[in-house]
Amino acid sequence: MxxxxxxxxxxxxxxxxxxxxxxxxxxxxxxxxxxxxxxxxxxxxxxxxxxxxxxxxxxxxxxxxxxxxxxxxxxxxxxxxxxxxxxxxxxxxxxxxxxxxxxxxxxxxxxxxxxxxxxxxxxxxxxxxxxxxxxxxxxxxxxxxxxxxxxxxxxxxxxxxxxxxxxxxxxxxxxxxxxxxxxxxxxxxxxxxxxxxxxxxxxxxxxxxxxxxxxxxxxxxxxxxxxxxxxxxxxxxxxxxxxxxxxxxxxxxxxxxxxxxYDGDIKNSLSRKDIIEWMLPYIEQLETNGENPNLILKHGLELFHGVRGTRQWKQIISPPFKDMKASERVKLALRELPEDILNSK
Ligand SMILES: Cc1cc2nc3c(=O)[nH]c(=O)nc-3n(C[C@H](O)[C@H](O)[C@H](O)COP(=O)(O)O)c2cc1C
Missing domain, CATH: 3.20.20.70 (Aldolase class I)
Incomplete structure (x- = not known):
């Protein structure tokens, strides 16, 4: 054994x-x-x-x-x-x-x-x-x-x-x-x-x-x-x-x-969209607490590394978040980024 x-x-x-x-x-x-x-x-x-x-x-x-x-x-x-x-x-x-x-x-x-x-x-x-x-x-x-x-x-x-x-x-x-x-x-x-x-x-x-x-x-x-x-x-x-x-x-x-x-060949079946949705409540919580949402967003800048949409993603989620709350911008990214890339697993 x-x-x-x-x-x-x-x-x-x-x-x-x-x-x-x-x-x-x-x-x-x-x-x-x-x-x-x-x-x-x-x-x-x-x-x-x-x-x-x-x-x-x-x-x-x-x-x-x-x-x-x-x-x-x-x-x-x-x-x-x-x-x-x-x-x-x-x-x-x-x-x-x-x-x-x-x-x-x-x-x-x-x-x-x-x-x-x-x-x-x-x-x-x-x-x-x-x-x-x-x-x-x-x-x-x-x-x-x-x-x-x-x-x-x-x-x-x-x-x-x-x-x-x-x-x-x-x-x-x-x-x-x-x-x-x-x-x-x-x-x-x-x-x-x-x-x-x-x-x-x-x-x-x-x-x-x-x-x-x-x-x-x-x-x-x-x-x-x-x-x-x-x-x-x-x-x-x-x-x-x-x-x-x-x-x-x-x-x-x-x-x-x-x-x-760890799991003998089973990989996490995750898309970039799943990961963004994982971050979203955290960003909202930071906003509610009056903390800077960029504390987590800055770590996600390279989520689209090497694929279509990377520039657009960085532009949308980079501060300053003047006209729209960071969480709203992340939702905007979910609507605007290429769907095939967002959903690909
Ligand atoms: C920005 C940065 C900060 C680091 N800080 C630490 C640290 O606090 N403690 C440590 O043991 N190594 C630190 N390292 C070294 C990494 O843990 C790792 O040993 C090194 O980057 C080599 O691995 P990699 O080629 O996969 O990056 C740091 C590396 C980077 C890039």
């Missing part, structure tokens, strides 16, 4: 944490497209959770579940406190960010630089375990390159070989992580912006496949540059799950097919 693995612990597909994108409004929008994928919050620092407005930072709608909270930090104590505070919100898991290369994050010894300090990462994971019974997962890179990076004890250190990643995993493994999400690119810490760090270091999928081969008992998810369902299907031959980042934003309609990876 096939071993049952909870789809929360081992999602076939997840939508990557993305600062300024995966806010609660985007996640609500995505739930109109994929019911099964694991969603993530944006990265939130432990310090922000400890000192910030918890309701504003951590509250979400149950409909967004399964949902992972991604935290960043560099101190086991802070991470413990943050995880403990998040308990009241009932996330499905807590994920530790060990992949962000931004100067601000690295400068505070958080994110990708932590790959150079596996013992500290291990301590943080153990601290997270103290704070919650929920699954604990990690998102890291295949390695880091610190050439020219000016920190006292880190300058010019390079951890970018497969053996370095194995060393990292060996040290943190006994803290019993529930999933390792591996962005299949090295992070270059000096001289590249976060955007360049998602594009310039070459993709090395083979090393993630090899990791799964060498550590078959670990739950390994692959990430980086994956854009289509065919590609997801190919990766799933080698690893347990696939994380999609930018493609979820650039072409969200593509995600309508990903639930089939």
């Amino acid at each position: 096939k071993k049952y693995i909870s789809p929360i612990k081992a999602p076939k597909v997840s939508i990557a944490p993305m600062v300024d994108r995966t806010d609660r409004h985007f996640r609500y929008f995505l739930r109109g497209i994929t019911k099964k994928s694991l969603l993530y919050t944006e990265m939130i620092t432990a310090q922000a959770i400890i000192h910030g407005d918890l309701e504003k930072l951590l509250a979400f709608d149950k409909i967004e579940k399964p949902l992972s909270l991604q935290v960043a930090g560099c101190s086991p104590d802070d991470i413990y406190k943050a995880v403990k505070l998040a308990e009241a919100f009932d996330y499905d898991e807590i994920n530790l960010n060990v992949g962000c290369p931004s100067d601000r994050v690295s400068g505070n010894q958080m994110g990708a630089v932590l790959m150079a300090y596996p013992e500290l990462v291990r301590e943080m994971i153990l601290a997270m375990r103290e704070g919650t019974k929920k699954p604990i997962t990690i998102k890291h890179r295949i390695g880091i390159d610190g050439t020219g990076y000016l920190s006292d004890d880190f300058n010019n250190k390079i951890f970018d070989r497969y053996e370095d990643m194995v060393n990292f995993i060996n040290i943190i493994e006994d803290a019993k992580l529930d999933r390792f999400t591996v962005h299949a690119r090295v992070a270059i810490l000096a001289g590249l912006s976060p955007k360049e760090n998602r594009e310039i270091p070459p993709i090395r999928y083979d090393e993630v496949y090899k990791l799964k081969k060498d550590f078959p008992h670990l739950n390994i998810e692959i990430n980086g540059g994956i854009k289509t369902c065919d590609e997801i299907e190919e990766h799933l031959k080698y690893v347990d799950g696939v994380m999609i980042g930018r493609a979820s934003y650039e072409n969200p309609f593509m995600l309508r097919d990903v639930d089939k990876f």
Whole structure:
């Protein structure tokens, strides 16, 4: 008999944490497209959770579940406190960010630089375990390159070989992580912006496949540059799950097919019209609450990516919404856009 693995612990597909994108409004929008994928919050620092407005930072709608909270930090104590505070919100898991290369994050010894300090990462994971019974997962890179990076004890250190990643995993493994999400690119810490760090270091999928081969008992998810369902299907031959980042934003309609990876070939039979109708009550609710409807609409701009009607859709739903309420404009779009495209599944 096939071993049952909870789809929360081992999602076939997840939508990557993305600062300024995966806010609660985007996640609500995505739930109109994929019911099964694991969603993530944006990265939130432990310090922000400890000192910030918890309701504003951590509250979400149950409909967004399964949902992972991604935290960043560099101190086991802070991470413990943050995880403990998040308990009241009932996330499905807590994920530790060990992949962000931004100067601000690295400068505070958080994110990708932590790959150079596996013992500290291990301590943080153990601290997270103290704070919650929920699954604990990690998102890291295949390695880091610190050439020219000016920190006292880190300058010019390079951890970018497969053996370095194995060393990292060996040290943190006994803290019993529930999933390792591996962005299949090295992070270059000096001289590249976060955007360049998602594009310039070459993709090395083979090393993630090899990791799964060498550590078959670990739950390994692959990430980086994956854009289509065919590609997801190919990766799933080698690893347990696939994380999609930018493609979820650039072409969200593509995600309508990903639930089939859970339900044995049954894809969501959804049209763009269904997705717009999913958003409509949410937009009306924002209007009723006196909030900006663009909080969700901006995430739907690419719903017609690559098909007829995309310009018209963007024109109709883009602010300012002077003469007509946003919800009325969305209804107008439903009347005006090409019917075959609106209804195609
Ligand atoms: C705008 C933006 C913000 C991001 N913010 C985060 C973040 O908060 N935490 C994180 O672990 N990765 C973050 N990432 C990286 C993504 O999670 C992902 O690893 C990366 O985009 C590669 O996947 P992709 O090629 O499918 O986009 C961000 C990426 C983008 C484009």
